Amino acid sequence: MSSQQWFPITDSFLREVIAPLEETLEGRIHKNVSLSQISRWKIGGNAWCVVDAASSSDISNVFRLMRSRSEPVFIMGDSSNVLFDTRGFNGLILRISRSMSSVRTSGSTMVAQAGVWMPYLARRSAQEGLSGLEHAVGIPGTLGGLVLMNGGSQRLGIGNNVLRVQCVTFNGEDMTLSRDDCNFSYRKSSLQFQRLAVVEVQLELTPADPSIIRRDMINILRSRRTRFPKNLPNGGSTFLSDPTMYSSVGAPGAIIERIGFKGLREGGAQISTQHANFIVNNGGATSFDVLRLVYLIRQRVQDVTGFRLDCEVQHVRFDGVVAPAHVAAHEHFELLR
Numbered sequence: 069m070s071s072q073q074w075f076p077i078t079d080s081f082l083r084e085v086i087a088p089l090e091e092t093l094e095g096r097i098h099k100n101v102s103l104s105q106i107s108r109w110k111i112g113g114n115a116w117c118v119v120d121a122a123s124s125s126d127i128s129n130v131f132r133l134m135r136s137r138s139e140p141v142f143i144m145g146d147s148s149n150v151l152f153d154t155r156g157f158n159g160l161i162l163r164i165s166r167s168m169s170s171v172r173t174s175g176s177t178m179v180a181q182a183g184v185w186m187p188y189l190a191r192r193s194a195q196e197g198l199s200g201l202e203h204a205v206g207i208p209g210t211l212g213g214l215v216l217m218n219g220g221s222q223r224l225g226i227g228n229n230v231l232r233v234q235c236v237t238f239n240g241e242d243m244t245l246s247r248d249d250c251n252f253s254y255r256k257s258s259l260q261f262q263r264l265a266v267v268e269v270q271l272e273l274t275p276a277d278p279s280i281i282r283r284d285m286i287n288i289l290r291s292r293r294t295r296f297p298k299n300l301p302n303g304g305s306t307f308l309s310d311p312t313m314y315s316s317v318g319a320p321g322a323i324i325e326r327i328g329f330k331g332l333r334e335g336g337a338q339i340s341t342q343h344a345n346f347i348v349n350n351g352g353a354t355s356f357d358v359l360r361l362v363y364l365i366r367q368r369v370q371d372v373t374g375f376r377l378d379c380e381v382q383h384v385r386f387d388g389v390v391a392p393a394h395v396a397a398h399e400h401f402e403l404l405r
C-alpha cells in the first residue's frame with residue numbers, strides 16, 4: 069500500500085538552508101532523519117532535516133530562511149499527537165523540545181519555555197506549592213504542543229491556566245498573545261490556525277499545600293496507568309470525545325469496543341486491547357496501517373450510531389499537508405475505492 073516517495077535533499081536546500089543554519093544555529097541540525105526513530109508512534113520515513121531550536125532567534129532564523137521557499141516546515145514538540153507519513157517528509161522539521169525547556173517561578177506565576185516536558189513541569193509546580201497542573205502530570209508531551217492543542221485531562225484544558233503566550237511568527241517576528249487571543253475551547257486554540265511557533269508560556273496557578281497537590285497527581289497517574297497502554301508505541305487518544313456524542317452514546321473507546329473492533333489489526337497497527345481509543349504499533353506499522361484503522365472505525369461507528377468520530381491526532385504528509393488523521397484517511401482510502 070505505501071508507495072515510497074523519497075526525494076533526496078536538493079542541492080539548493082543544502083546550500084541555501086542547511087549551510088547558513090549550520091553557521092548560525094545555537095541549537096543543532098540533523099540531516100536525513102528517520103522519523104520512525106524520533107517519533108513517539110515509531111512511524112515515519114525520512115525527513116530532509118530536523119532542527120533542534122535552542123532559542124527564539126534560532127526559530128526566527130529558520131522561518132526567515134524558509135518563508136520564501138516551497139519546501140514545507142513542520143513544528144514538533146514530542147510528536148505525541150502526530151502521525152508522520154511512512155513516505156517521509158520532504159522539508160524541515162523544527163523541533164522545540166529539550167533545548168528550550170527552562171522554567172522560572174514568580175509568586176503564583178510560572179514562566180516556561182515551550183519545549184519543557186509536561187510531566188516535569190507539573191511535578192515542579194507541585195514542589196513550588198502551585199496547583200492547576202495536576203491534570204497534566206501524565207501527559208507525555210511538551211508545554212508548547214499541549215497549549216496548541218489545549219490538551220489536558222479530567223475534563224480540563226491547559227488553556228484555563230494560560231496568561232500569555234510568547235510566539236515567533238512565520239515572518240520571524242516576536243508576538244505576545246493573551247489567553248483571550250488564543251480562543252481556547254475543547255482541544256482547540258486559535259494557535260492551530262496561525263503560522264507561528266510557541267516559544268514561552270506564562271501560567272497562572274493557585275498556591276496550595278504541596279502534599280495535597282502531590283497526592284492528587286499520584287491518584288491521576290495511578291488511574292492512567294491502569295487504563296492506558298504503556299508498553300507499545302501509540303499516539304494517545306485517536307478520536308476526540310465530542311460532548312454531544314458522549315452524552316448520547318458514550319466515549320469513543322466504549323463505542324469502538326461496542327462495535328467489536330477492539331483488538332482489530334491492520335499490518336503492524338492494532339486497536340489497543342487495553343483501551344480501544346488507542347492505536348498501538350506492534351512493530352513495523354506504517355502510517356497507512358493506522359489510517360486504515362481510522363477509516364474503518366469511522367465508517368462503522370457512523371453506520372451504527374449516526375455520529376462521526378473526528379481525530380485528535382494530526383497526520384503530517386510527506387509534502388507538508390497537515391490534517392486530522394480522519395481527513396487524511398478519508399482522502400487516501402476514498403480515492404482507492
Ligand SMILES: Cc1cc2nc3c(=O)[nH]c(=O)nc-3n(C[C@H](O)[C@H](O)[C@H](O)COP(=O)(O)OP(=O)(O)OC[C@H]3O[C@@H](n4cnc5c(N)ncnc54)[C@H](O)[C@@H]3O)c2cc1C
Binds near residue numbers: 150164213215264296
Ligand atoms: C500515551 C499518550 C497519552 C496522551 N494523553 C493525553 C491526555 O490525557 N490529554 C491530552 O490532551 N493529550 C494527550 N495526549 C496527546 C499529546 O500528548 C498532547 O496533545 C501533547 O501535549 C502534545 O505535545 P507534543 O509536544 O507531543 O506535541 P506534538 O505532538 O509534537 O505536536 C502537536 C501539535 O502541536 C504543534 N506544536 C508542537 N509544539 C509546538 C510549538 N512549540 N509551537 C507551535 N506549534 C507546536 C505541532 O505542529 C502539532 O500540530 C497523549 C498522547 C500519548 C502518546
